[in-house]
Amino acid sequence: MDSNLLKVFVEVAKEKSITKAANxxxxxxxxxxxxxxxxxxxxxxxxxxxVPKGVILSNEGEKLYPRACEIVKKIEEVTYDMKNINKQEHLIIGSTESNAATRIVSFLLQVHKDYPDMNLELITNTTRDITKELLEYKVDIAFISGEPKSDELIILNKVLETIVLVEPKKETCPDVFLSFKNGCAYNEFGQNYLKQISNNEHKNLEFGNYETILGCVKAGMGKSLLPLSIVKKLNYENELRITELPKELANMPTCMVCRKDCIPKIREYLEEYKL
Structure with a gap:
């Protein structure tokens, strides 16, 4: 049996759509x-x-699915190990947009300097989606917001973040929460936090980058909740009213994580790197 066929089968089963799997x-x-x-x-x-919205597994497909997942997983592990049998030749890095906006460039430059023969690949997305990519062996390490929730992951390195509530400096702030797209850890945390501190319902508007969010906050459209490092990096520190959240309420470090069963050969280097 061709393992490539099983890989396609697994992707279609996960997405419940041939079109989405193809993409x-x-x-x-x-x-x-x-x-x-x-x-x-x-x-x-x-x-x-x-079915109208795509496809669902047949009874036979349901029986094949867990076995196919196991086979695909094993083949990916073997492929990874063989590519890096003597040294780390290829490192696929997943990162949240927040980390990409603040630290990823300096990290990539340093890794490239220290390992000039190693191929580097970067994928950016939300914490939820990047974690999914990592669990599916599609990235080697990932920078996520907050501690990993899966027992299959371990923390290689982490940096504490100062989480702040940002509001317009002069304008009266409406009950509108401006956040990164769904799946971002700060999105979920921010909505829950505002519910706790306010009796008012907040309208939620989602954007594709942090500079747009901060620009809209400055213009008086609403408020947001995100790491202070992003506010500083994008030079909005003196443009907004900033309230630092207590660590006991907003303990959300940026963590560099990997799978327990797929630890990079440069583990020691990654653990000692100063984020």
């Missing part, structure tokens, strides 16, 4: 459909049922 795999939709049909033909039964 994730960077395949044409017809290619994914063809590979699923090829796998079904070799096994002798249908793996999916078509």
């Amino acid at each position: 994730k795999l960077n395949f044409a939709q017809s290619n994914v459909t063809s590979r699923i049909k090829q796998l079904e033909k070799s096994l002798g039964f249908s793996l999916f049922h078509r």
Whole structure:
């Protein structure tokens, strides 16, 4: 059985959509459909049922799925180990947008300087999505906001963050919470925090970058909650009213994490690196 067919099957099962799986795999939709049909033909039964919103696993597909996941996982582990059998030749780094805005450039420059022959790849997304990529062996290390919640991950390094509430300096601030897109740890934390300290409901507006968020706060559109390091990095420290949150309420360090079963060969270097 071709393991590449199993990889496509697993992705379709996760996404519950051939179109979404094709986008994730960077395949044409017809290619994914063809590979699923090829796998079904070799096994002798249908793996999916078509539904209005996509596909769902058949009974046979349900039985195959955990075994296919295990096979795909093992092959990815072997591939990773063989590529880095003597040294770390390729490091795929996942990072939150907040970390990318403050630390990732200096980190990449230093790693490249210390390991000039190692290929580096960077993927940015929310804490939720980057953690998912890490758990699926799609990145080697990840910078996430807050402590990892999965037992499959370990912390290699971390830096404490000062979390602040930012509001317009002169304008009266409406009950509008401006945040990064859904999946960002500060988004979830900020909404919960505002519910605790205010009896008023806050409208939530999501944006794709932090400079837009801070610019809108300055203009009086609303308030936001994010690390002080971002406010300083984007030069808004003197443009906004800033309230530092107590550490006991906002203990959200930036953590560099990896899988327990897929620790980079440069682990010691990563642990000693000063974030």
